[in-house]
Amino acid sequence: MADERAVPSAEPSSALQHEPSAETPSAGSPRPRNVTMREIAARLGVSIKTVSNVVNERPNVGSATRERVQQAIRDLNYRPQVGAQQMRTGTSGLITLAIPSLAGTYFSELAQAFADEAQRRRRSIMLHSTAAGRDEEASVLSGFTRVLGDGVVFNPLLIGEDVIAGLGRTIQPTVFIGEHLAEAALPAGSDYVRTDNERAAHDATAHLLGLGRRRIAYLGMLPTTESRQAHSTSRLRLGGVRRALTEAGAPEPVVPTVPTWSQEGGLSAGRELMDSHPEVDGIVCGNDDLARGVLLGLRMAGIDVPGQVAVIGYDNIREAAFTTPSLTTIDPDKQALAATVLDLLIERIGGYDGPARVIEAPYRLVVRGSAG
Known part of the structure; x- marks a missing residue:
């Protein structure tokens, strides 16, 4: 998840005002007025209640009448207005x-x-x-x-x-x-x-440790500002990384800051990380966008993934399966x-x-x- 940072409405009312008909006015012509249930009822010779029952999908309307009303609704492009429904x-x-x-x-x-x-x-x-x-x-x-x-x-x-x-x-x-x-x-x-988040990041780190990785980095901490919450997503995930390393007796994680939780942020932070800490053999990223940038940066630097460095993301976005190599990640359902x-x-x-x-x-x- 990025760090710290439609569809038909239900049961329209029977006494609403409505959207204009589907007829498109010519340039400069006045906008067509709204179609009402009353007009649909008058056109078909049925009651307003019958039209309302069809609109609201109530069962007490005969099939032939229902079909006639539905056809008129389509012909006139009748649509309930949400504002009027909410008021009523x-x-x-x-x-x-x-x-x-x-x-x-x-x-x-x-x-x-x-x-x-x-x-x-x-x-x-x-x-x-x-x-x-x-x-x-x-x-x-x-x-x-x-x-x-x-x-x-x-x-x-x-x-x-x-x-x-x-x-x-x-x-x-x-x-x-x-x-x-x-x-x-x-x-x-x-x-x-x-x-x-803490437990999920712990599981990701434990997976890296199970692969024999011992020098783990976490990429996801943004520069500290007054507006950032102490219990931010990134801090929770870092806490999970630290707990897994402590349980395994592994060294503390390397934790550089990233400029943004984006592919661009991952690209720059990943390359700087490997320049300053070439011993790192596993990276847990705060989200998949960061991880995609990291993968690109490592590939550009000639670093083999996962041979030299294993990388795990978080979010399981659709693109995660199509990176090179495909991205291991936490999938929050x-x-x-x-x-x-x-x-x-x-x-x-x-x-x-x-x-x-x-x-x-x-x-x-x-x-x-x-x-x-």
Whole structure:
């Protein structure tokens, strides 16, 4: 995962205003007005309730009438507006996914996993990037006054645990993801789904030790700034590396900083690492983007992988299987995480108001050529 940093809506309402018809106006012509359920009903000679029942997929409509209504909906390009639905029913079928960025490969794949799982539950995912920083993350906690939605999936990065704990209760049903929240910090109305980063990095390091590697480096620590959390993803993963080395009686890891958790960051940091520490024979990377850069840098330097240096990444992004050599990596099950999160959130949206729940999502080590 990058460090510290849709689909049909459910059950549209029967008294909504709607999107314009599919007819495309010519240049300079006025925009076609919205089609209403009333107009569909009048066109077919049926009641508005009948049209509503078809739109909402209710069973009490004859098959012939249902087919006529569905055809009229297609002909007129009838679409419910989410805003009107939310005003009338209190629900929109929308869930906001607030993540630090879509620039990293992990988060783009995670967003797709959420979209897939939401579609199975007849919900829609609305993406919200908090890349603008701490104030943008605070807007998530203040209730997204400018964004529609029934609940929030939130991966905080810069905002402190004290701020989250100080809420007392979230404005909207919320499920937190990420790896650096303490259970005590969870406010009422929220749940938390996480992957055990420390244990996963421990397992990756133990795999390198099992291959006979003894001089291990960890690439993933960013330069320290006031905005970076003490319990960041990178620190948790470094803790797992250190614990595995201590248990094996191996030397402390080499821990240079990296400029970014990106391929470019891995390329530069990996080459500098081998120039300054040529004895290193195993590298655990904070994510797969870093590891891809490291692999390229080692290949450019004529260093054999895994003969001289074994490399392990984290995230199991799609490209991991297609690097040279293919990348051994930790696979946090993104689909399982998304499914668990949405199940918890939909329960909250539906009225569950019990204590905060904390669930660990599964992960596994995928062994490929870079550390086979």
